Structures are given as C-alpha cells and as structure tokens.
Amino acid sequence: MTGAPAGWCGRHHGQLTVGGIPVQRLAARVGGTPFFAYDRELVSRRVGAVRAALPAEIELSYAVKANPMPALLHHMSGLVDGLDVASALEMRHALDTPTPACKVSFAGPGKTADELSAAVAAGVTVELESEREVARVRSTSEALGLPARVALRVNPDFTVRGSGMRLGGGPQQFGIDSERIPAVLASLAGAGLDFQGFHVFAGSQNLRADSICEAQRSTIELILGFADAAPGPVRYVNIGGGFGIPYSGKDQPLDLGPIGENLAKLLDVLIRPNLPAATIVLELGRYLVGEAGVYITRVVDRKESRGKTFVVVDGGLHHQLAASGNFGQVIRRNYPIAVANRVDDPTVETVSVVGCLCTPLDLLGADVALPAVAVGDLIVMFQAGAYGLTASPTAFLSHPAPAEVLV
Numbered sequence: 001m002t003g004a005p006a007g008w009c010g011r012h013h014g015q016l017t018v019g020g021i022p023v024q025r026l027a028a029r030v031g032g033t034p035f036f037a038y039d040r041e042l043v044s045r046r047v048g049a050v051r052a053a054l055p056a057e058i059e060l061s062y063a064v065k066a067n068p069m070p071a072l073l074h075h076m077s078g079l080v081d082g083l084d085v086a087s088a089l090e091m092r093h094a095l096d097t098p099t100p101a102c103k104v105s106f107a108g109p110g111k112t113a114d115e116l117s118a119a120v121a122a123g124v125t126v127e128l129e130s131e132r133e134v135a136r137v138r139s140t141s142e143a144l145g146l147p148a149r150v151a152l153r154v155n156p157d158f159t160v161r162g163s164g165m166r167l168g169g170g171p172q173q174f175g176i177d178s179e180r181i182p183a184v185l186a187s188l189a190g191a192g193l194d195f196q197g198f199h200v201f202a203g204s205q206n207l208r209a210d211s212i213c214e215a216q217r218s219t220i221e222l223i224l225g226f227a228d229a230a231p232g233p234v235r236y237v238n239i240g241g242g243f244g245i246p247y248s249g250k251d252q253p254l255d256l257g258p259i260g261e262n263l264a265k266l267l268d269v270l271i272r273p274n275l276p277a278a279t280i281v282l283e284l285g286r287y288l289v290g291e292a293g294v295y296i297t298r299v300v301d302r303k304e305s306r307g308k309t310f311v312v313v314d315g316g317l318h319h320q321l322a323a324s325g326n327f328g329q330v331i332r333r334n335y336p337i338a339v340a341n342r343v344d345d346p347t348v349e350t351v352s353v354v355g356c357l358c359t360p361l362d363l364l365g366a367d368v369a370l371p372a373v374a375v376g377d378l379i380v381m382f383q384a385g386a387y388g389l390t391a392s393p394t395a396f397l398s399h400p401a402p403a404e405v406l407v
C-alpha cells in the first residue's frame with residue numbers, strides 16, 4: 001500500500017481502513033476532518049508482543065502522557081498492570097479506569113501542593129523528583145494523616161546511548177542525583193512515609209536494543225547499591241523504558257528479543273537473589289500506542305509556486321506538531337504519509353503537504369511522492385498515536401480542535 005508503514009494493511013476499495021472502517025466513512029462518523037483515529041486492535045497486539053517478549057514477572061506500565069485520551073486509557077487499563085501519570089488530570093483519568101490506585105505512579109518535576117495532596121489521598125505512588133519534594137510530601141502526609149506511598153526517582157550517573165530524548169545522566173531537573181540518594185534514604189527512616197522503592201527513567205525514543213539492555217543493567221546495578229540503605233525492603237523498581245518506534249524509512253524497528261533475554265538474565269542473576277520482594281516495572285508510552293494512531297486531514301487546496309506543488313490540508317502542526325519536526329527533533333524527517341482514499345494508486349507526483357497555519361513551520365510532508373492528489377482527498381499521517389494531539393499547540397491560530405476516536 002502506497003506510503004503506509006507495516007501494520008497498516010487494511011483497505012477497502014482503495015481506501016485505508018482504521019479498525020476495519022474505511023476512512024471516508026470514519027470521517028463522516030466523527031463529523032468531518034481533521035481527526036485522530038486510534039486502532040484498539042493494534043494497541044492490544046502491541047501490548048501482547050511486548051508481553052510475549054518479556055519475562056512474565058515484569059510488570060508493564062503505560063505512560064499516559066503519550067496519549068491520555070480517556071477511551072484509549074480505559075482500553076489500556078485492561079491490558080497493562082499500571083499507569084504512569086504526570087499531572088492531576090492524568091491521575092484523575094487513570095483513577096477512573098479499573099487500574100487500582102496502588103498501580104498508578106505519579107512522576108514529574110514541580111508537583112504542586114494540590115497535586116501532592118490529591119496523589120497522597122488517592123494512594124498512588126508518588127515518585128519524588130527532588131529533596132524538597134521529599135520534605136513536601138512528608139508535610140502532606142502529616143497534614144492528611146496518611147503515609148504517602150513513595151518511590152525515589154533517581155537521576156543516574158550514566159547516560160543512555162541512542163536515546164532521542166535524554167532525561168537522565170549529568171545535571172537534570174528530573175530525579176535526585178544518584179550520589180545524594182544514600183543521604184535521602186537515611187532521612188526517610190521514621191519519616192512516616194510508605195517507602196516502595198526506586199524509579200529511573202533515563203531516556204526515550206531509543207531504537208537500539210543494545211543500548212536499552214545496557215541501561216537496564218546499569219539501572220539494576222545502581223539500585224542494588226542503594227538497597228541496604230533503604231528504610232525497608234525494596235518493593236518497587238521502575239526501570240523506565242524508552243522503547244522507540246520508527247518514524248522514517250531510515251529507522252529500523254526495535255528488536256524486542258534481546259531486551260527480553262537481557263531482562264530474564266538480570267532477573268536470574270541480580271534481581272531475584274538481591275531484591276526478592278521487588279516488583280520490576282517497565283514504563284512505556286510511545287511504543288505501545290504510537291504506531292496505532294493516524295491523523296487524517298482533508299485537502300482544501302493545491303497550488304503551484306515557482307515549480308513546486310503544495311497540497312494544503314485542513315489540519316496542521318497545531319494538531320500534530322511532531323510530524324512538522326518541531327517537537328524537539330534535531331533533523332526534520334517526514335513521517336509516513338499517504339492519500340487515504342487512494343492507497344492502491346501508484347505514486348506519480350512529488351508534492352509538499354502543508355497545514356493551514358500562517359507559518360512556514362507548518363510543513364507536514366516535504367517533497368513526498370504521492371498518487372495524484374485532488375482537493376477533497378484525505379491525507380493520512382501515520383505514527384500519530386503518541387505525542388500527537390496531546391503534544392500540540394491546539395490554541396495556535398484558534399482553529400477548532402480535532403476529533404479523536406478509538407475504533
């Protein structure tokens with residue numbers, strides 16, 4: 001199928017299907033374009049593939065920040081063991097699902113007093129990002145008369161090679177520097193907190209299995225060095241995740257096999273003998289949902305300008321910032337893109353697909369080979385299930401918000 005990545009093979013009379021529904025029918029069902037559609041079957045299959053590759057005792061947590069759509073979250077709640085949240089609203093949505101509060105973890109710097117209070121009251125695991133936050137959660141616990149369930153987020157002394165985004169190693173706003181952890185653990189004795197364990201999240205969007213394996217080993221070794229100083233048995237070790245997905249033809253999909261084998265070895269050699277009470281949690285966002293979502297827009301204009309053809313759609317970076325290359329990417333590369341109602345047509349022209357915003361940054365596809373595109377056609381952008389709408393400046397230029405649908 002022209003332009004579609006592997007996994008998106010469903011089609012009906014030349015149209016892409018999402019969840020078995022042809023896109024034109026889906027567009028009518030959601031009230032027009034632009035819209036995001038997430039395929040629940042692809043999400044379930046992806047979680048199944050991760051489960052199949054990993055040792056059974058590794059728990060899987062979904063990072064809600066990747067895609068917080070409530071219906072998707074509810075679906076995910078039935079597939080994974082826990083939910084990782086980063087704000088009070090994400091936490092509320094997570095607590096609305098069947099996932100028990102004790103399996104919800106709340107990470108992120110700068111938690112407000114209201115967020116800490118809500119998290120302690122709910123009984124979620126608060127992942128403490130600084131020494132001041134440790135003191136603040138103690139006060140919150142005292143005020144509520146409840147021992148806060150806590151874990152220390154550690155800023156490790158190593159970095160993860162190959163991460164598209166680094167969140168650990170060197171100076172960071174995330175986590176407590178590893179060299180400070182022994183002193184913080186000492187301060188927890190008698191602090192009235194329900195200490196659970198540790199969290200290390202050092203990087204994301206990594207396509208290199210060898211780097212992920214190395215980071216997981218370094219993480220476990222780091223945590224083992226703290227275990228004796230902990231105020232109680234370590235019951236929770238969140239080893240982060242960082243599994244990446246391919247966004248362009250140059251990217252190779254992540255190979256889960258070596259990661260599963262590495263984790264099995266770590267469990268046998270280091271974890272079970274030394275941390276017998278610990279639940280090991282892998283925390284994934286984009287890997288579980290990123291490839292299960294599409295962003296669909298409609299062509300409203302096409303124009304020639306000095307030898308170049310522009311296809312103008314009714315969406316743009318205000319809904320799908322990442323596809324424009326402005327979500328922290330160093331090098332801009334096209335996300336996979338296709339004409340959703342002409343998926344069987346041969347590619348015959350090279351065009352640039354642009355959004356409807358008044359900025360040259362609103363470039364969704366630069367010089368893409370596509371079938372002949374006409375006004376009214378539907379353009380689909382793949383890999384839109386994670387950090388799509390949730391990571392986009394929706395208020396910019398005051399266009400209406402797009403619909404989101406789980407099918």
Ligand SMILES: Cc1ncc(COP(=O)(O)O)c(C=O)c1O
Pocket residue numbers: 063066084107108167201204205241242243283284285286287386
């Ligand atoms: C603490 C934490 N957990 C999980 C994630 C999710 O990362 P990804 O969606 O790349 O799996 C992030 C991403 O920044 C994070 O900061």
